[in-house]
Amino acid sequence: MAKKRGVGISAVWYPTGMSGGGDPSQAIIKMQPDGSVDVLIGTVDIGQGVRTVVRQIAAEELGVPIERVSVTVVDTDSSPLDTGTFASRATHQTGNAVLQAAAEARQVLLEVGAQQLGVEPEALVLENDTVVVKDHPEQAIPIPDVASHATWAERRLIAGRGAFGWAVAKVDSETGQGEPLHTMAYGATLAEVEVDTETGEVKVLKLVSAYDCGKAINRLLVEGQIDGGAAMGLGSALMEELHPYYPSLEHHPTGFFSYMLPTAKDVPPLEAVIVEMNSDTGPYGAKGIGEMTANSQAPAIINAIHDAIGVWITDIPATSEKVLRAIEAQAGEDIQPGYVPPEPYWPHEAIAG
C-alpha cells in the first residue's frame, strides 16, 4: 500500500457586494422609551450571523448594553428594503446602513440629552449607557432616562435611517472597463494531502486558511465562515459532482447517498487565520468574505495532489476514480483521467486562434 503526501497552496480574491453595483441596503433604528433599541433590517440571517453583527454595531454606536438591542427578522411590513444576503454583502452593505441609521438616532439622543443637561450636543458623548458631558463625567444622564424624556416630555422619536449601496457601475460593453469590483477581500490556503496510489483516495490532512476580511467585527463568526468555507471547498475539490458522466444526465444523484458532501471525518482539524487589512468602505473597515472562504481549498488540494504524485487533475472534483485514472494514464494505460472537451466552435466574434 503506497501512500504519498503532498502540499499545495492557493491565493484568491473576491469583491464585496454585487459586481456592477445596484444593490441597496437600508436600516431603521428606533429607541423605545425605556432606552431599548430596535434595529430593523431587511436582510436575512442564513447562518452567517448578520443579526449578531448588526446588533454589535448598533450597541457600539448608541452606547447601550448589547442586551438591550433587538434585531428583527425580516417582515416587509416593517423592515426597510435590502436586496438580500448574497454576494458577500450583508456585513458590509447592511452594516453600513445600520451605522448610518445609528448616527442619525444618536444625533437625536444627543440633542435631547443636551437639552436636559443644558449643553450643546457637541459637548456630549455616549458611554456606558449614559449621555455624558465630555471631560465632566459627573454630568451624565442614563440613556433610558433620556429616552423616556424624549418620548413623554419632548414628544420626539429617537430614530435613524440608513441606506447604503454601490451605484450601478458604468461598464463599457466592448472592453468591460469600469468599476464593477469593489472592496476586494483576499485569502490564501495551504493544504496537505495523502494519496493512496492504489485506490486514488485522497485524504486531506491539513487545511490552513488566512482570510483578509478587513476589520473582523466578530472574530468568532469570521472563524466560523472560514471553517465552513473550508469544508465546502474540500467537497468541491474531491467529491461534489452532479453529473458523474458529464455531460450525460444519467446517474444524476437524488440524495446525500449519491451526492457526496464532506462528513466530519473528511474534514481535517481546520486552521482559520484572520487578516485585517481594513477597507475604506466598510463599517469599521470590514470587507465581505462570506462566499470566498470556499474558493481557495479546491485549488490548494489539487495542487497538493500534484505535489504528492506528480499528476495534474484538471477536471474537478478530483474523485478517487479520477485520481487513479490519472495515475494509470501516467503509467501508460490508455485512459482519460477526466472530461476532454471537443474543439469548441467559437462564434465569429470571438478571438481568432
Added chain:
Amino acid sequence: MASTKQEVLYFAPASLEAALELLDQHAGKLNVLAGGTDLVRDMNLKFKVPPGFMWIGKIGLEYVERQNGHLRVGAATRMQTAGSSEVLRQQGAAVARAAGKLASPPVRSLATLGGNLVNASPGADTACALLGLGAEVVLTSKGGSRTVLLEAFFTGPGETVIKPNELMTEIVFKPTGKGQGSAYAKVGRRQAMTLAVLNAAARVELDGDGKCSDVRIAVGAAAPTPLRAVEAETLLRGQPWTEEAIEAAAAKAAEEIKPIDDVHGTAWYRRKLARVLVGRTLREAGEIAQGAR
C-alpha cells in the same frame, strides 16, 4: 380514477412463535421490519409501501453466541452490537469491521445484520463480510427451519430465496481461531457514511507449513449480488502463502467480477479496486492467521 387509500397492517409480535404464525397467516402481505433503515426509507420515498409490517424487535433475535464450534448470531442483531462484540471482533473480524463501518452511529443503532442480508443490496457491507466468512443463514417458518449458504441466498439485486412465510432467524459461521483470520475492506466515495464503490472480504486458513489450507474471497458492489471469487480461491488453496500467490489471486478476482458503471464509479474503477482490496484483505487475514496482528 382515484386510487383508494391503502390500509397498511402492523404487528409487533412478542415471540418467535407468534411471529411465524403471523407470517403464515398473512403470507406475502407482511414485510418483516427489523431496524427499518431500508424499509422505512423506501416507505418515506414512496418507492415501496408494503401491505403490512411485522416488527421483530421484541422476539429475542439479538445475540452473539458460540455453540458447537460455530458462531450463531441472531438475525436482528444490530450493527452497533455486532461491531462492538468482542467475540465477533476476535473470531469474525470481517463482519465486526463491516458492521462498524456501515453508515453512522444513529443508523447502526437501528440497522440489523439480517436486514442487511435480506435487503440484498449488491454492495451491502455485512453481506460481503459474511459471504467471505462462509456464513449460512437459518430461514424459519411455522413448518420448520432450513439452512442456506449465503452464496445461494442472493439471487439478484434486492432478491433472495427467502419465502414469504419465512423469517431469517440466525446467521451461522465458523469462527476463526489459531492459524485463521478474516478481514474486510471497502472503498467508498468519502471517508465515512458511504456506500461501497467496492468492498471485499476474505477468510484465510494457514497450516503449519505456511500453506493455505482454505480460503474464501468475497467481493461486493461488483455484480448483481455479492460475489464469491471462486477461481481466485482455487489459485491459493493448497499453495504456499506468498505475496506472489496473493497478487495472482487478487488479479484473478478482478477478472471474475461483473461490475457496471453507476453513480458511484465505473466498471473500470471497480476492477482496479477489486484487485487492490482483495489483495489487502487477503494480506490482512493472512497476517491475523500468522498471529502477526
Added chain:
Amino acid sequence: MTEHKYVGQRLPRYDGMQHVTGKTQFVGDMRMHGMLYVKAWRSPVASATISRIDVSQAKALPGVVAVITHEQVPNNRYGFAGDFPVLADTEIRYKGQEVAAVAAETEEIARQAVELIKVDYKERPAVLDPFEAMRPDSAKVSPTGNFVMFDGKPYRPVIRGDVEAAFAQADHIIEGYFRTAAQEHCPIETQTSVVQTDSMGRTHIHTVTQAVFFNQGTLASILKKPQSMVHMLGGIVGGGFGAKNDPHTDHICAVLSLYTNGRPVRWIWTREEEFVASTQRGATHMFFKDAVTNDGHIIGRQVRSVRDGGAYVLTNDYVAAKHAFAVSGPYNIPNIRTHAYAVLTNRRPTSSMRGFGIYQASIGHELQIEHIAKQLGMDSWRIRFLNAVHDGDLSATQAVLKNCGLIESLQQTAERAGVKLDDEFLQLSSKAVREA
C-alpha cells in the same frame, strides 16, 4: 485606534440559545389552521413540447382544493431576462420542471392528485453539452438562441492592454484547460414556503429566501399585485449558499393560495426534489493562455470560459460577468483578454452558488499559476508573491485597487502552517509602492 466595546469581540450568536435548544422556528416548523399541502407534477424528460395539460381528474379527487397550471398564473414569466415560466406552458426545457401544482388536505392526497394529472408532450432531442449548444447547427434550447447575450455579444468581454503584444514578448506561452463541476448547494433545510392570501387580497408569504425584497418584487410581478399587497416574512433560514435567491416554492404557493379560498398552503421540498429541480452551480470550462517571462511574471492572460448555463438565463449573465471581471486573479497582469460565455442547455437552471463565477475563476487561475510555476521550475510561493496585487495596481477592469491583502494572507497562511518563508517574502507588503 478607537476602543470598541462590542466591535471586534468574540460574541456568541444572537439567536444561539434558541438554536441549541431547538426553539428556533424555521418555516417548515409552522403549522397553520386549515393548512393545505402542495405537490407538483414534474417533467420526466429534459426537452419536449407540450400539447395538452389535463388536470380534470386531479381536481375531482376528494380532498383536492386547488390545481393550477400556467393558465392560473397571472404573469407566468420572471427572471432577469423574463424568460423563466412559473409553470411550463408550451415547452419543457429540463427534467424536473414543474408543469402543474396541487393543494390538497393531506400530502398523500396531493401526491395522488399529481399522479392523475395528464400532460401530453412530444419529446425533443435534449442539448446537454454546451459545446454542442454553441454549434450553429445545434438544436435550440431557447427560441432566441443558445447564447446568453451581453449587450449584443454572445460573451462578456474584459479587455485590458494588448494581449497579443504580450504573447509576442513572452518567453513562454502556457496554456491550460480546466473544468469545474455542477454542484448542489445542499442547505440542510430544503426549499419551503407557507403562504396564505387573506380576504383583503394580501398574500402573506413565510419564506426561506435569502433575498426577501428581490423576491417581493418578483412575486408582485408574477401575481400582478402592488408590492405592498405581497407581504413577506422571512429571515430564519436553514442554510442558503445561493440556493435560496431564486424562488422555488414561494411563487407556486403564492399562485395556489389565490385559489384556496383563504386557506394557507405549505410546501416543503423533499431532498430528491432539491436534487432534481432546484437551481444548481453550472459546470464551467476554462481555457487559459498566459504570456510569461523567464523570471515568472505573468504579462498577459487570455481566458475563454464556457459556462454550462442550464435551461434559462436567470442569473447566468451576472455570474459570467463576475467571472470575467475576476478571472485574472489577485495578480497584477497588465494585458488581459477574457471572453466569458454562458450557454443554455437542457439542464436544470443554474444560478447563484457561493462564489458566483469566481469560485470557478479561482480554481482556474490557481491551477494555471501552479502549472506555470512547475513549468518554470519555480517555487509556488514565489510565483504568487511575485505577481500579487499591491495597493494602486489596476484590476482587469482598470479599477484602482485599494486595501489589498493578498501578500499578508499568504504570509500568515505560511506562518500558521509552519512554513518558513524566505526573508524577501516576509518583507513584502501590499502597501509597498511597486517599483516602476
Added chain:
Amino acid sequence: MDYPIKFTLNSAEVEVEAPATINLLRLLRDYLDVTGPKFGCEQGNCGACTVHIDGEAANACLVHGLTIDGREVTTVEGLGTMEAPDPLQLAFYEHYGAQCGFCTPGMLMASKALLDHNPHPTRDDVVEAIVGNVCRCTGYNKIIESVLAAADAARE
C-alpha cells in the same frame, strides 16, 4: 386504520394514534408538534432528525413510528431549556457550534449519545459520533470543539 402508541417522550407519557405508514420523525413533528428534530432528507443520510431511543442515537426518519410503543424517546427539547440548558447545549452556544441552526438539534443528540457512553472522548471519537450528521455551515470544526469543551467542563 390508526394504531395506538404509548411511549415516553422527553420524560412525559404520551399517547397518540397513527397509521402504519408513519415514521418517528413525522409522528413527532406532525402529530405531537415536537419540531426540534428536523426534516433534512428522510433518507437517513443527513442526521438532522437524530433523537435518542432508549438512550441511543437514532435517525427518527428511519424508525417506524409504531415500533416506539413502550419505549423512551428524547429529542433536543428534552435535553435542556433556555433557562436550564444541558452543558453540551451551552458549549455549542459558547463555542459557535451552531450557525444556521438546522442541523443543530440532530448534532446535539448524536454528540450527547457519545458523551453519555463515553464522557471523555478524543477528537476522533467525536468525529466518529457525528459522521452521520451533515453540517454545511460550520465545517464541523467548532462543533467538535464544542463537544470536547462540554466533556472538559464535565471533568472539572
